[in-house]
Amino acid sequence: MKKLIQGGTxxxxxxxxxxxxxxxxxxxxxxxQKLDVTDAEVIDASGCYLxxxxxxxxxxxxxxxxxxxxxxxxxxxxxxxxxxxxxxxxDFCLTSKGQTLNDAIKIWHAKADHKAxxxxxxxxxxxxxxDSVLQQLEQVVNEEGITSLKVFMxxxxxxxxxxxxxxxxxxxxxxxxxxxxxxxENGDVIDYLIKEALEKGNTDPIYHAHTRPPVAEGEATGRAxxxxxLADSQLYVVHVSCSEAVQRIAxxxxxxxxxYGETCxxxxxxxxxxxxxxxxxxxxxxxxxxxxxxxxxxVLWSALKNGILQTVGSDQCSFNFAGQKDLGKGDFTKIPNGxxxxxxxxxxxxxxxxxxxxxxxxxxxxxxxTKSAKLFGMFPKKGTIAVGxxxxxxxxxxxxxxxxxxxxxxxxxxxNPFEGMEVHGEVVxxxxxxxxxxxxxxxxxxxxxxxxxxxxxxxxP
Ligand code: DUC
Ligand code: ZN
Ligand code: ZN
Ligand code: ZN
Numbered sequence: 001m002k003k004l005i006q007g008g009t010x011x012x013x014x015x016x017x018x019x020x021x022x023x024x025x026x027x028x029x030x031x032x033q034k035l036d037v038t039d040a041e042v043i044d045a046s047g048c049y050l051x052x053x054x055x056x057x058x059x060x061x062x063x064x065x066x067x068x069x070x071x072x073x074x075x076x077x078x079x080x081x082x083x084x085x086x087x088x089x090x091d092f093c094l095t096s097k098g099q100t101l102n103d104a105i106k107i108w109h110a111k112a113d114h115k116a117x118x119x120x121x122x123x124x125x126x127x128x129x130x131d132s133v134l135q136q137l138e139q140v141v142n143e144e145g146i147t148s149l150k151v152f153m154x155x156x157x158x159x160x161x162x163x164x165x166x167x168x169x170x171x172x173x174x175x176x177x178x179x180x181x182x183x184x185e186n187g188d189v190i191d192y193l194i195k196e197a198l199e200k201g202n203t204d205p206i207y208h209a210h211t212r213p214p215v216a217e218g219e220a221t222g223r224a225x226x227x228x229x230l231a232d233s234q235l236y237v238v239h240v241s242c243s244e245a246v247q248r249i250a251x252x253x254x255x256x257x258x259x260y261g262e263t264c265x266x267x268x269x270x271x272x273x274x275x276x277x278x279x280x281x282x283x284x285x286x287x288x289x290x291x292x293x294x295x296x297x298x299v300l301w302s303a304l305k306n307g308i309l310q311t312v313g314s315d316q317c318s319f320n321f322a323g324q325k326d327l328g329k330g331d332f333t334k335i336p337n338g339x340x341x342x343x344x345x346x347x348x349x350x351x352x353x354x355x356x357x358x359x360x361x362x363x364x365x366x367x368x369x370t371k372s373a374k375l376f377g378m379f380p381k382k383g384t385i386a387v388g389x390x391x392x393x394x395x396x397x398x399x400x401x402x403x404x405x406x407x408x409x410x411x412x413x414x415x416n417p418f419e420g421m422e423v424h425g426e427v428v429x430x431x432x433x434x435x436x437x438x439x440x441x442x443x444x445x446x447x448x449x450x451x452x453x454x455x456x457x458x459x460x461p
Contacts, residue, residue, distance in 0.1 A: 002029075003434065004037050008045030008395065012052065012384050013366035021050060023391040026433035031387060045395050048428060051365055052384050053087025053118075053392030054346040055372040058238055058262060058313025061091055062111040066336040068327065071318045074115035075447050076412035077342055081316075082118050082437040082445060083410045085346035085427040087392040088382055088453070089316075090372075092150055093122040094159075101136045105144060109452070116450030118432050119392075121376065123148040123181060127161060129168035141176040145454025147377045148179045148236070153220045154187035154288065166224065170231035177457030179260075179375060180228070181236045184220035184245065185212060185289055194333055205282030206275045208332045209290035217289050218244025225252045225259055234258040234458055236375065239315050241267040241289040243299040250308045258460060260375060261309040263300050265341055265348045266291060266417060268312075274417075283325040284415055287315065288337045301358045310371040312349055316342035318413040340411040344404055344418055346394075351423035355398070377456035391434040400426040410443075 003023040010019050010031065022030040022037055030037075059081075062073040072080065074091075081089055093108035095101060101124065108122055124146045126133065140146050151166045152159035161169075166182065173180045193211040197203075202210075221237055225248055228235040237249060240261045252259040266287060271294040274285035285291055303309040317338025319325050328335030346368050354364040373383025381390050401424055406416040430438035437445035 002037065002040035003043055004035060004040040005043045005045050005050060005393065005395070008048045008050040010050045010385050011361055011365050013362055013370035016361055021385065021393065023431070023434045026390060028385060028387055028389050028391050031385070043429070047397065047399065049396045049398060050385060051085065051394040051396055052369045053394055053430065053432065054085045054368045055088040055378070055383060056081060056086045056314050056316070056342060056345060057090050057311055057372040057376060058315050059089045059091045059342055060315070060317040060338065063092070063094065063317065065317070065338070066327070066334065068319065068324050068336055070338070071320050071324065071413040072316065072340065072342070072411055074112045074120070075117065077316060078117045078120070078450055079443060079445065080343040080410040082430050082432070083427065083443065084343035085394040085396065085430060086118065086342065087394070087430060087432045088119045088378070089342070090121045090123055090148070090376060093124050095125045095127050097127045101133065101140050105140070105146070113452065114448040117437055117445040117447055118450045119453050120450055121453040121455050122146050123150050125150045125152070125159070126165060126169045127159070129165040129172070134168060134172050137172055137176060141178050141457065147177065147455045147457050148181055149173055150181040150183070152183045153224065154183055154185035154190060156187040156191040160187040163223070163227065167227050167231060170228055170233040170235070174231060174233040179234050179236050179458040181238050182220070182224045183239070184217060184224050184237050186216040186220045189216050198331070198333070203331050205280065205286055205328070205332050205335060208286050208335065209272050209275050212288060212290050214242040214244045214292060217242055218248055221245040221248040225249070225257065228259060229257055236260045236262065238262050238313065239264050239267070239289060240300070240309060242292045242296045246299055246303045246308060250303070253308060261303070262311040262313045263304065263309050264313055264315045265345050266339065268297055268300050269348060269352055270417065271297070280326065280329055283328055283335045284321055284339065284417055286325070286332070286335045286337055287339060301353070304367055305359050305363065310367070310375065312345060312367050314341035314345040316340065318411055320414045322414055339417050340413045341417070343409055343411055347423050347425060347427070348418065350425045355424040371461070374461040377458060378453060391431050393431045394427055395429040396425060397428050398425045402426055
């Protein structure tokens with residue numbers, strides 16, 4: 001049966017207007033004033049915004065890390081994402097040296113297929129860029145529809161790749177029409193600083209931040225940009241946390257380079273002082289890059305407002321405090337890096353961004369959905385509300401105030417880094433390709449209904 005959403009305010013990256021939205025099957029088939037339809041289920045959205053479903057371009061679900069595995073898998077993670085207003089995620093498929101890319105992709109499909117409740121794509125990690133890997137990439141991009149490749153410049157002896165790997169990946173990506181992503185921190189320098197800290201007996205969580213200084217992020221960001229210019233390629237810097245990195249990206253974009261940047265809710269709202277919480281609670285706030293001094297937050301907000309940064313990803317990478325984060329008691333290097341954010345990314349950006357006037361309502365949609373669809377080859381099927389687009393729609397009540405808490409969130413993890421934070425606005429219902437996943441704040445989705453998205457090649461937006 002068709003669905004007719006009546007009385008809501010449609011918000012896209014470009015427009016805000018009152019209209020009815022008609023859905024037939026998986027797609028939006030009409031948008032207009034007082035649509036006259038007799039054979040449709042009517043959904044009353046009066047007083048609500050209709051947003052395109054959120055797209056989270058950066059998640060790690062069911063990911064092994066530091067001898068443990070993330071607390072959320074593709075089922076719990078995508079369910080929580082849907083509760084928060086996200087209808088598409090792009091997860092990072094890990095690879096290791098010597099493994100074929102196809103074997104790695106198969107492993108990630110086994111984690112996701114039959115479990116995801118919303119649509120998903122993969123980015124592919126490049127661990128080494130030898131001739132065989134560069135050859136295999138042709139099939140990955142053209143047939144698997146994986147059109148973004150991630151290179152880690154940090155995590156020495158684990159994920160870190162050298163500059164040769166990054167440079168060759170940039171060249172090959174340009175040939176194939178893929179976008180290269182970097183985790184930009186100088187892993188060699190960080191490795192030195194960590195050894196020095198441990199030798200001095202500096203083992204508390206705060207030293208995680210002190211051994212990963214902003215300069216190490218700025219340097220790696222600048223280096224990745226220089227290599228991108230040399231390769232005449234395209235670059236997306238994930239999880240930008242500080243002014244040093246924003247400056248490099250701003251300069252690059254001013255020069256007309258094909259360089260983009262993402263930040264995350266934690267860098268926009270939390271700061272380094274959280275790492276000093278007593279009773280080892282600082283471990284809950286261990287991300288890489290680390291939380292920064294508070295003044296960086298306004299730099300990041302204005303970079304989003306001015307288009308220097310284009311997206312906000314969650315970097316969802318959840319570990320329980322009990323039994324996982326506490327592996328690092330007495331040695332901060334053993335704290336698994338990351339936090340649970342997949343559910344609150346969209347809501348925090350609405351409340352702290354659009355509601356507080358730091359960004360416009362249309363920018364909120366652009367940053368949480370449209371830009372990711374464009375950069376990662378899914379637009380206009382995803383990322384907007386338009387005739388012909390997938391009916392991925394969030395019905396959002398802006399009038400409600402609520403408090404974030406681990407006691408009410410839906411992620412499979414025992415704490416929430418935003419515990420007690422009051423946010424404006426609430427997701428009421430969520431449709432994924434025309435089917436309810438969340439209906440009146442209740443989960444009604446089905447594991448396995450999420451579909452793998454074969455994405456188009458990179459095109460400069
Ligand atoms: N940073 C994190 O905090 N977690 C996962 C990986 C990463 O780069
Ligand atoms: Zn990273
Ligand atoms: Zn990440
Ligand atoms: Zn307020």
